[in-house]
Amino acid sequence: MQSLLDAAAAAGEGLPPVEKWNPAHCGTMDMEIRRDGSWWHDGRRITRDRLVRLFSTILRKDDDGVHYLVTPVEKQAVRVEIAPFLAVRVDRAERDGRPVLIFTTNLGDLAEAGPDHPIRVEIDKDTGEPTPFVIIRGRLEALITRPVFYELVDMAQQDGNRLTIESSGETFELGWVA
Template identity: 55%
Template sequence: MVDEASKDGLNALAQAAKQAPRDSPRDSTRRGLPPVHLWNPDHCGEIDIVIRRDGVWMHEGSPIARKELVRLFSTVLRKDPDGYHLVTPVEKLRIRVDDLPFRAVSLGREGDDLIFVTDVGDEVRAGPDDPIMVQTDPITGEPAPRIHVRRDLWARIARPVFYELVEMAEEVDGQLVVRSGGQAFPLGAVA
């Protein structure tokens, strides 16, 4: 159960995020996102928000059920050297992210480009500014693919989406490679 003070803090943060100025809507690569990179409010502490490995946003141990609220918070998320924060022009609150903040949950093609959609509604065109990277998970030894979304924020590519990428890949010098935005992205060695 969320206490009233915590609920008020969450609502205040949501209101501040709603009222924050947006980048120009003509900037199609940023879709009118708030310019969090330009804001430098004092650090206000931490808020009990966790983004779990599976992409579920939690507040005080309970999932945030309103997708609109999660989307709103995702637009004011920033990664700083000391961690992830929700940032408004007047507040900066640290949150915990267990893996990466977003999940790439679907994949499409537009011409020769790969378009990913995240669990919070961002569309990302893979290319030089938004690369695909595949590392090996040190615990499981399995591929841990991700795509850059914006300003040091990444999305973990969901397993079914990664399988789609593998199906699209071509073999180049013993590596599986996909192409998008004029770039080649290695997915891993051919088994």
């Protein structure tokens, strides 16, 4: 499990420094990242995994809430249905006797839940259904898939009528117990 902790700690190394690039906005690209994690361009699904991974490395979400593909010379807005990544796996480890949750995305990114990678859960006001997320890098989130969320709920502690889970010294609320 130590190698997974080391890999999560090194996550983001070697990625382009998109947060430092400030090109002028160049327009909107006909690209969409759908809820199921698929990437589409001009109405066609991008099926080359390496190309999707490449695009994901130059993606960022700015303060305006818009997702952009960014290079040093241009910035193109893209549509994101709910989140650009899916958290498809969670591993539980320990560091200094404390729990650590490590999420893996559909594109192979790792994120250690904690202060820099918080977990949040939106609750639909009409249906009461939870929609859980974890920050992967910058402001980019991963939608936590249903099986992974069920694993989190199974690991959670009940605190009064709240379900909480701890990772890297932070406590995150997953929902309420009726």
